[in-house]
Amino acid sequence: MPELPEVETTARGMRSRLVGLRLMRVGGVDWPRMLPNSSGPELDAELRGRRLEDVERRGKYLLLRFEHGVILGLHRKMSGNLLVRAADEPLELHTHLVLSFEHDTELRFVDPRKFGRVYLFHEQGALDVFVGERLGPEPLEGLTADRLAGLLRGRRGRIKSLLLDQRFLAGIGNIYADEALWQAGIHPLRAADMLSRAEIARLASSIRLVLGKAIERRGTSFSSYRDAEGLEGENQAFLQAYGRGRTGQPCLRCGSAFQTLTLGQRTSHYCPRCQPAARRRRAVSRTSPRT
DNA sequence: CCACGATCCTGCTAGC
DNA sequence: TGCTAGCAGGATCGTG
Numbered sequence: 188m189p190e191l192p193e194v195e196t197t198a199r200g201m202r203s204r205l206v207g208l209r210l211m212r213v214g215g216v217d218w219p220r221m222l223p224n225s226s227g228p229e230l231d232a233e234l235r236g237r238r239l240e241d242v243e244r245r246g247k248y249l250l251l252r253f254e255h256g257v258i259l260g261l262h263r264k265m266s267g268n269l270l271v272r273a274a275d276e277p278l279e280l281h282t283h284l285v286l287s288f289e290h291d292t293e294l295r296f297v298d299p300r301k302f303g304r305v306y307l308f309h310e311q312g313a314l315d316v317f318v319g320e321r322l323g324p325e326p327l328e329g330l331t332a333d334r335l336a337g338l339l340r341g342r343r344g345r346i347k348s349l350l351l352d353q354r355f356l357a358g359i360g361n362i363y364a365d366e367a368l369w370q371a372g373i374h375p376l377r378a379a380d381m382l383s384r385a386e387i388a389r390l391a392s393s394i395r396l397v398l399g400k401a402i403e404r405r406g407t408s409f410s411s412y413r414d415a416e417g418l419e420g421e422n423q424a425f426l427q428a429y430g431r432g433r434t435g436q437p438c439l440r441c442g443s444a445f446q447t448l449t450l451g452q453r454t455s456h457y458c459p460r461c462q463p464a465a466r467r468r469r470a471v472s473r474t475s476p477r478t
Numbered sequence: 479c480c481a482c483g484a485t486c487c488t489g490c491t492a493g494c
Numbered sequence: 495t496g497c498t499a500g501c502a503g504g505a506t507c508g509t510g
Contacts, residue, residue, distance in 0.1 A: 190503060220486085247504080266488075266503045281488085300487045321505090344480060353505080360503055384495065410490085412503070429503090451482070454501085 189247060189263050191358030192401035193412050193420065197269055198377065200415030201294065204271045208230070209238045210253065215278075215285035218301055221474040223308040229263040233257055239288070243436065246322045246357030256310050258319065264302030270295045271415045298395040299411070322357040325397055330356070332362075332388035339379050339387065346390075347375035347450055355356055359394070362429045365456050367393040369428035374462040375448065375477065381465060432456035 189197070199261055216227030225233075237254040244250070249269065251259040261269065270279065274291040283298040296303060308314040324330070324339075336384060338356070342349055350364040351353045359367070368375055370393035371391070373386055382390070406412060406420030413419060427439050432447035438458035448455050 193503080262504080264486095265502065298487095300502090302487065342479090348481085351504090353479065359504095362503055407503075410502075452484090453504095 189267070189406070190360035191244075191247060191253040191362050191398055191410055192363070192404075192422065193414075194247050194249060194263070194358070195402050196406045196420065197415050198242050198249055199272060201249070201269065204294065204415060205288060205294060207238065208290065208292060210234045210286055210288055211236075212287040214287065215282055215295070218283045220284050221296070221301065221303060222305055224306070226307075230259075230385050231420060233309075234259070234286075234327070237472075242338060246325070246353055248318075248322075250314070258311070258314050259309040260297065260306040260308060260314065260426070262304045262306075263298065264300070264304070266300040266411055267296060267303035267413065268300035268413050268417075269415055270413065270417050271295060272417075300301050307477050312414035313361060316369075321353060323352075323354045324356060326356045326358055326394050330391050331393060332353060332384075332391045335385070335391040335394075336387050339382065342379045346373060346377045346379045346380055347455055349379050350394075350443060351451070351453070358398070361453050361455075362426070363394075363397050363401065365428045366397045366426065369456075369458060370397055372461050374464045375450060375457055391478060404435065428456050428458070442443065450476075 213227060213231040216222065219226065220422040221411065234253055234277050236255060237257065239251060239253055241252040242249065247262060249261040272295055274293050279295060279297045281299040282295050282297050296305065306317065308317065347364050347368060348357050349359065367390065371386065371389040371429065373382065373390060401407060401422045403413060404420055404422040404425065405425065407422040408419035409423045431445035435444040437443065438445060438461055441458065441460050443458055443460040444457050445456055
């Protein structure tokens with residue numbers, strides 16, 4: 188569910204509410220698979236009594252930095268929410284982890300589908316390895332046309348598949364991939380290495396625009412996403428592509444009916460006129476034999 | 479290297 | 495009304 192803007196919004200809320208507080212207890216673990224490299228008792232032993240020093244976002248991960256360099260990495264996958272609540276407020280259904288801080292302040296991981304994961308890192312090096320294997324650059328940190336062109340060079344896949352690949356760029360998901368491709372006028376199935384220089388430049392600026400605006404609006408809530416305070420975002424009212432194909436709504440730029448296609452088990456929404464499919468390449472005889 | 483399907487889960491809804 | 499198939503903002507793994 189959450190993509191970069193939703194995770195960033197949550198990180199900001201958690202930062203303002205939790206940084207500086209001492210963790211008193213880890214509890215509420217009722218789904219061990221949520222902790223692939225630790226356990227409830229281990230988390231409690233490792234974190235109890237330690238102060239939360241910072242909350243960061245990297246891709247779609249939330250990083251909680253505790254005293255003595257211990258780090259928790261949280262990924263919400265499709266349906267997870269992280270809620271800051273007073274300890275006397277009733278527990279939300281599907282709560283699978285509770286971090287109890289001082290001053291009766293709790294951080295609750297609420298996740299109906301149980302896809303969310305929490306990773307424990309004993310030191311920065313372990314986190315660096317984990318991130319290095321999974322995440323590419325941050326799209327809001329210096330994604331110029333030149334930089335994107337460099338990333339695309341030699342990649343043979345379809346552009347939308349690449350945008351969804353977290354090792355290519357970290358943080359883009361199905362909503363913002365569709366939004367950025369529509370904004371840039373690029374069909375989701377276009378071959379990544381066939382984009383023109385102008386298209387790459389439009390895509391880079393579209394990615395920055397779409398993500399930046401969504402952060403300003405505190406994320407997209409069309410269903411279950413809530414921020415750290417339990418509040419909805421506002422970006423759902425501003426989506427221009429995602430979801431429009433399901434009912435063939437008109438393109439806001441040209442009026443054509445939106446369409447959908449399926450790519451890697453995901454639905455893509457696009458305007459067939461503003462995002463034309465690639466021209467079929469003329470068959471060219473191969474002159475050089477493959478070696 | 480790249481594409482695709484299956485898998486992990488529960489809740490919601492369109493359609494019968 | 496009630497049931498059910500299909501789909502959902504993610505990511506990984508195995509196969510071809």
